[in-house]
Amino acid sequence: MRVIVVVLAAVALPAALGAPAVIGALALNEPRTDGASHAPAPIEHDPAKPTAVVVVGTNGAVVSDTLAPYEILATTGAFNVYTVASGSRPVPLTGGLDLVPDLTFAELGELLGGSADLVVVPAMPDVGKPTTEPVTDWLETQVNGGTLLLSVCNGAAVVASAGLLDGHRATAHWLRLDGWQDAYPAVDWVRGTRYVDDGSVISTAGILSGIDGTLHAVDRLIGADAAAEAARAIEWPHFDPDGAATLEQARLEPSDAVVAFNTAFGWDRPRIGVQLAEGVGEIELASVFDTYGQSLAVGTVAVGDGPVQSRHGLTFVPRAETGVGLDRLVVPGATGRAVVPGMDPVQYPHRQAGFAYDAVLQDLARTTDVATAQWTAKVLEYPIDGLVLEGPTWPWTETLRPLALGILGAIIALGAFVFLGARRRARKAGQPPAAGPSASSMLTKPTAAK
Incomplete structure (x- = not known):
């Protein structure tokens, strides 16, 4: 029973502290909107086109x-x-x-x-x-x-x-x-x-x-x-004009535990502001929001000073006007420039040639770790065999946190057993002798007549 209690304590403490982090990480990727009305860009329609x-x-x-x-x-x-x-x-x-x-x-x-x-x-x-x-x-x-x-x-x-x-x-x-x-x-x-x-x-x-x-x-x-x-x-490197390309059926593997560590124990995960700017490419926007979002190691939020129109006329609305409370700014698009006040450092992932997701995955590897970037590519179903990912190999801090918490939980349980055992021994040591005739009563008690 004591072994079971110690094991449960070793599991319970990481679980208790990790559960709120899981909820928070998933909430970062949950859709939210302020519900305010905004007019879309003007619609042009050509009846001759599908x-x-x-x-x-x-x-x-x-x-x-x-x-x-x-x-x-x-x-x-x-x-x-x-x-x-x-x-x-x-x-x-x-x-x-x-x-x-x-x-x-x-x-x-x-x-x-x-x-x-x-x-x-x-x-x-x-x-x-x-x-x-x-x-x-x-x-x-x-x-x-x-x-x-x-x-x-x-x-x-x-x-x-x-x-x-x-x-x-x-x-x-x-x-x-x-x-x-x-x-x-x-x-x-x-x-x-x-x-x-x-x-x-x-x-x-x-x-x-x-x-x-x-x-x-x-x-x-x-x-x-x-x-x-x-x-x-769009610089898609995997186009196959001959039909649907086959892909190896992905399955969960031990290395995919990286997402569990990031989700439950990434308590200090960074929050990135993604600047909205006129004329940004739709895939460029998606590459930033989805790559960081699918990793569950980074939070993102759209920032800007008002609605913008993308390259092909979609209307987007920012959720924040400044960088207050955010760790850094990412500016999607090959020609974008930072205009959000109070943000430093600033990164421009799309100023290099290639498919839009490449540079963002490389940044994710560099700023978090390679294992997280590989998991994210797997979720995105994006082959990265030819993409160089450099950075820490694994989120060791996030991995050691549950181990340390488990050890602490086990120590607390063992300490409780030691304390309770000491109390029981102390109680036993302070008890009076069992009830029975005392020595003095035996001396004064008359003996029966023979």
Whole structure:
């Protein structure tokens, strides 16, 4: 029993102090918005072009799932491209970025007089909950009108929750596939590929696999040359014009424990301000918010002095105006410059050539550790075989904290046993002798007559 108590004490103290940190780390990546109304950028519509839309839920969506497909589609110049939502208020994207939708569902219907040609469905934080019903109901009307659906990452579960994947082959993020298979057994879930084309639905694996799926959708709707040119424009190094590239099915490994240490014991995790500036690329923004956010080792928040328009016309709203309470500033974009007061140091990750996520992963390795950057790339489903990551090998401080707390908990438990044992011995030492005849009574007691 004593051994069990000591072991429980060694576990309980790290767990008690780590649990609030886990909640705090996850909260940093939870979508939030102030709900203030802001007007989107003016809408231009060319009826001669097909229309592609990226739908976001009331409670937001994953930032890379939303912005990477948007920029690819807009880069081609061959589509009318919009973000749409059930309402007009800003919607939160993971990592601390708020997006003003271009159109509501009703406004899109008035503009088109029917369904869009392509609807992109990113992962949403409230999949399967009643709050997604406006999206799933709208998706059903779009499909009935002949729309091609493209689900990105766990956006497949949003589509599946509407019953629109029943009988279809589909894929999703490797971390959630087992759960989706249990939740939506009518779907033929596929592993080990970056995307699945099942006719009326294209689904992609995790996060940046959405780039491959979007390029494939461009190929289907516009042509192979347009897809290849879009891949070159965003400097995507893994474009495969011959079809869906296979990928080794990722699984949790012992080295992935790095995320647990960062999440539960990264008590002093830095908070980074991400400056919003006019004309910033959508993928450049996503690379900063999602890379740091998926690591769970760094918090991010959008900063600026008011709404801005991105390279292809999306409207974003900052959550902070100054750098008060933040550790450093990151300025996305190749031509951006720091304008936020009170921020130092300042970093410019996109002033070097290459895919936008490369420099941010390298910075993550340098400022946290290589193991964290490798975990983040694994979650992003971004191959980094040719990317040089330099920095500490492992988050040793975060790893030693639970060990030290466990030892302390065991010492406290052992000390309690020693203290209680000493009290018991002291009580025993101070007790009177057991009841019985005393020596004096035995001397004075008369003896019986013989």
